[in-house]
Amino acid sequence: MHWAIAVAVVGLVVMGWWMQTIPKQPVGPRADAYNLHKSIGLAALLLMAVRLAWRASHRPPELPSLPLWQARAAVAVHLLLYALMFIAALSGYLGSATSGYPVKLFGWVLPSWAAAHDAVKDACSLVHLASNWLLVAAIGAHVAATIYHQWVLRDGLFWRMWPVGGRLRKRTVEARSAG
Ligand code: HEM
Numbered sequence: 001m002h003w004a005i006a007v008a009v010v011g012l013v014v015m016g017w018w019m020q021t022i023p024k025q026p027v028g029p030r031a032d033a034y035n036l037h038k039s040i041g042l043a044a045l046l047l048m049a050v051r052l053a054w055r056a057s058h059r060p061p062e063l064p065s066l067p068l069w070q071a072r073a074a075v076a077v078h079l080l081l082y083a084l085m086f087i088a089a090l091s092g093y094l095g096s097a098t099s100g101y102p103v104k105l106f107g108w109v110l111p112s113w114a115a116a117h118d119a120v121k122d123a124c125s126l127v128h129l130a131s132n133w134l135l136v137a138a139i140g141a142h143v144a145a146t147i148y149h150q151w152v153l154r155d156g157l158f159w160r161m162w163p164v165g166g167r168l169r170k171r172t173v174e175a176r177s178a179g
């Protein structure tokens with residue numbers, strides 16, 4: 001779930017910027033790109049909800065021994081990533097639901113429950129924009145920390161996020177001790 005959401009979120013950020021450069025005329029290509037962005041964003045939101053439920057009911061393995069500030073920073077950035085992912089996806093959806101255009105999930109028109117409301121739509125767009133910038137910054141810190149663990153500390157922490165990670169991590173730590 002981590003990697004599926006990571007690919008979706010990075011793709012959505014790139015797509016979000018790119019789709020706004022598509023000319024408004026003719027209408028088709030821009031609308032298609034917006035609809036695809038919304039569909040992938042909603043699918044990611046569903047996956048995030050499943051992930052959150054899974055995470056709440058499953059304890060992750062203990063962190064390796066780290067200086068206290070690093071352990072705290074890791075937890076803080078992870079919480080921030082979870083919060084920003086949800087804020088970005090929900091603000092995107094609420095903005096679209098109040099835009100007056102139908103919201104489609106891969107072609108299937110979702111029930112419309114809100115009337116068009118410009119002020120709400122604009123506020124959601126602002127939250128979407130701000131949360132996306134913060135998300136990009138948090139992902140940058142997150143990936144930089146992973147690179148630091150993998151290539152500087154060489155503690156194999158990266159493998160914690162993979163299904164057979166325990167074995168790969170042990171191999172990395174043994175290779176480091178041997179070399
Ligand atoms: C985690 C999920 C999402 C990410 C990372 C994401 C990312 C982005 C980015 C980077 C932009 C361009 C910057 C901006 O103008 O805000 C954008 C624009 C946009 N996104 Fe998303 N998005 C997500 C989910 C959604 C969802 C679920 C919807 C609607 C159902 C949506 C609808 C829009 C719309 C309509 C725009 C055009 C600008 C606006 O009207 O606010 N997005 N998105």
Ligand code: HEM
Binds near residue numbers: 060085139159
């Ligand atoms: C190339 C990109 C990425 C790499 C290399 C990466 C790597 C990792 C690693 C190694 C961990 C495990 C940390 C630990 O040992 O506890 C982790 C956790 C996490 N990652 Fe990523 N990540 C990437 C992209 C992303 C993206 C794009 C997001 C979200 C937008 C994200 C969200 C998270 C969250 C929320 C956790 C905490 C998981 C939990 O404990 O519940 N990651 N990541």
